[in-house]
Amino acid sequence: RHFRGSFSKCQGLRFAVVVAQFNEVVTKLLLEGAVETFKRYSVREEDIEVWWVPGCFEIPVLAQKLGKTGKYDAILCIGAVIRGDTTHYDAVANSAASGVLSAGLNSGVPCIFGVLTCDSMDQALNRAGGKVGNKGSEAAVTAIEMATMCREHI
Numbered sequence: 001r002h003f004r005g006s007f008s009k010c011q012g013l014r015f016a017v018v019v020a021q022f023n024e025v026v027t028k029l030l031l032e033g034a035v036e037t038f039k040r041y042s043v044r045e046e047d048i049e050v051w052w053v054p055g056c057f058e059i060p061v062l063a064q065k066l067g068k069t070g071k072y073d074a075i076l077c078i079g080a081v082i083r084g085d086t087t088h089y090d091a092v093a094n095s096a097a098s099g100v101l102s103a104g105l106n107s108g109v110p111c112i113f114g115v116l117t118c119d120s121m122d123q124a125l126n127r128a129g130g131k132v133g134n135k136g137s138e139a140a141v142t143a144i145e146m147a148t149m150c151r152e153h154i
């Protein structure tokens, strides 16, 4: 027997979006893409909660706390780590990735990694609704797939 997410049964699914303010020029575009995609799949406005954190490093702890409430079917984590002139790019990028993974495993709620890790602002903008697409929108699709599969089959 095979199970996979569906896109027609999103009514009533509840999503939290944890989004970083750091590089907000990029993260707000990712968020817009995600919310627009949720709505396209008929997720109700009141079933989408957006939580703003200072930076990517703060995403995992909130994602885990929200996951443990049992109120959400999936938690979409959105951020942008841009190498630019910062030295702790790797520390932030790696901690965000492992942190979001742990949040999902610890809470048992799918935590989707919608964090861009790019070398430049241009690269990031291209992936936030530019010519390469919108990573926020793609991550929202992943959130829907995971949420519907878990809701229907587990």
Ligand SMILES: O=c1[nH]c(NC[C@H](O)[C@H](O)[C@H](O)CO)c([N+](=O)[O-])c(=O)[nH]1
Binding pocket: 020, 022, 023, 054, 055, 056, 057, 058, 079, 080, 081, 082, 083, 086, 088, 089, 092
């Ligand atoms: O979300 C980001 N936070 C960043 N740093 C802040 C970090 O997420 C924490 O907010 C901060 O370290 C305080 O905990 C970034 N860089 O430093 O490059 C970055 O590119 N993106």
